[in-house]
Amino acid sequence: MNVFAERRKQLLERLQGVLVIPAAQVAIRNNDVEHEYRQDSDFYYLTGFSEPEAVLVLAPNHAEHKFVLFVRKRDPEREAYDGARAGIDGAKEDFGADAAYLVSELDDKLYEYLKGNARLYYRLGDNRAMDDRVLGGVRFTRQRGARNNHLWPTEIVDPATVLHETRIIKREDELDRMRRAAAITRDAHLGAMALARPGRYEYEIEARIREIFRRSGAERIAYEPIIGSGPNATVLHYRQNNRQMHEGELLLIDAGCEYDYYAADVTRTFPVSGTFSPAQWRLYEVVLEAQVTAIEAVKPGANLDAIHDEVVETLVRGLVREGLLEGEPEKIIEDRSYKRFYMHRTSHWLGMDVHDVGVYYQGGAPRSLEPGMVLTIEPGIYISPSDDKVPAEYRGLGIRIEDDILVTPEGYTNLTADIPKSVADVERACRG
Template identity: 45%
Template sequence: MVPVPDFAAHRQRLLDTLDEDEAVLVFGGPTTLRNGDADYRYRPDSDVYWLSGWEGPDVALFLRPGDEPFVVFCQPKNREREIWTGIRPGPEGAKENYAADIAFSMEELDRELPRLLQGVSCLHYTFARFPNYDQQLMAAIHSATRAARRNGLDIPETFKAPSRHFHELRLRKGPDEAEVLRRAAEISAAGHLEAMKRAAPGVNEYEVEAAMTNVFRQMGTTGCGYVPIVAGGANATILHYVTNRDPLKDGDLLLIDAGAEHCYYTGDITRTFPVNGTFSDIQRRTYEWVLKAQLAAIDTARPGRTINEVHDAAVRIITEGMLDLGLLEGDIEELIADGSFKKYYMHGTSHWLGLDVHDPGMMGRKGKSRELEPGLVLTVEPGLYVPADDEEAPEPLRGMGIRIEDDILVSVGDPEVLTAAVPKTVEELEAFCS
């Protein structure tokens, strides 16, 4: 059975955190113009989807705790528009298929929202995301204020960004989400394996990307969770290289950073391997330092440890590697303390993963790093990048970029590596890619 999120459970988790005079208002935005009169393919707002499973544009969700109804505003049924852009659920579909207790057309928002806001003293809402909706909300509050003077009910006087606890709920994955992410990881892994098979000298980066993303789609995903990075040779020293059109060269490494979305939850895998199937001596030596750093960081991703400790574990070994490879000189403690390692390892080791590739949720608060707990999903992705024009680096290392990334579910025991199906030791990669 294909795993799917439990949206009703998500809503209840949110409602359980609210006081009776609080409410949450979440909008899903309109389609976005790509160029000319062509739109981008719509991807649902992650907050809207987490709460409801709603996949279409122009929607609003209103939730209050207790016996208050779950209210959905959505595009109305419109036969003429549906001929062009697809079937809309409409208000009736919102009730039948998305568990709305009450549903209205978005055209009724101005009339109904002031009534819904009465008795709400604190509204959880993200400003400046959709300015048109901000204006409608302010107009609704103005209308609700007039009504409140007559009936003595509260109106919103306090606004809170959802990030303080709504996004903390999204950060802590329930069993349903863990299963969905396992499936996203499984599909992502299958795509990476196909990419490894396709890569060879003379093949273009975009051909490797096509082989991989074709697997993603064939396995029923909604696409990629982000634009794939397929970077041969020195292109791998550009952290977010997405041009993906150069030919692969014999003797180069190929870095692929890509993940498939399942139910809009994304995988996020990076592998670096030799285009011709065999590491050179210096490539092997450099790669094994990055792998050693990644394995140490993964082993640190346990309950009670912090997200900073995961990073620190990777940094220490990567810095040892830089000393061994001749990229840095000096005392390792000083090189770590003064940040010298950032010349060749300039990004963090981890980010949260879920509906967004960089899922929301704080890494820490008030200068204190977040302590890991079961149910958190993070990436572990150390790397080492030597620009081709870095004359201070040993010449054999110039133009080499290596990153290794896996998706980790923090568990009661050992960390669960969701993406372990993709080979990553030198021996495994050479056996698979040869």
């Protein structure tokens, strides 16, 4: 049984009703030109099917059709332009559907799968046209239900409640892909460190990173990369990547590839000229200490809020030590004045999506880490170029260090551990 069939089987055992998940929608860029298409992660997780205009139905209460796919019609003329389509036959033979129909038949066929189910798992609000079609099916099933003595959906539940709790725990086949994504991302960061030097432009570094991703077999980037030199490193979502880099500046790179639908998410900060200045070096060590301490705290039972608090504490003590913050660390943490330099959270889940699915709180409390979860640890310090309350040598410095951490039964594995991070390793990598 392939991995997708296994996932469906596990989910079917947990479902208390019928589940409907549409494929990701095609997004138009302009006229007849589309944005790059990427399948919806939930849809792909359960089917391995990457075509648009498809709908997945899992029907545990149906006698024969537990797994149903609605797909595009075969169309030799269109396929000459866009490539082959699986069609109804392919959906059954290649993707294992118990039944398959044209997506144009969805409205007529939904009744057969909705009837007999008091619960429908469907995510409302993401795709309004699809909402209309599914709710039309619910309405029809309700009208028939009273007369024909069968249940109809009286409850619509977000599939996230069952599916995302499965996706948050990564199995071995998923971790293989995440390790591959991490290895390719390592090569790209090494390539960037070797290439950067005063006079080069941020986009040259971006081009090298994209080249290494693609030539290594990664389908795409996991998110738009940030290549921020000098003051751009303090702009958290900097995307222009078009500035010329200068002697004495830092370069912050936040870039990760997506390999076979799994993401890496890595940030490194290094000196453009290959050597940290004393002020850069001191600040870098503060961030690094916070990051390493946080990683070492990862183990089953720990939680992201506690890890974040520890990061804040380490950063604040470092900032006080370097004279960037004044006063008692406890007081600074309490009044949150450190947010001037560290304004974002420390972690997010990582998986098929770069900000992966899964809740962060359960029953009002931060959820406990479990083996198989993957998260980022990404503390930073960002000092505005116009902050005249700090010594000039610190102004415009932005430093973030980010790794991808797998929770294991014993503690953790750093999936991106071999991307240079210590001052000595980074400076060596910058020399190429």
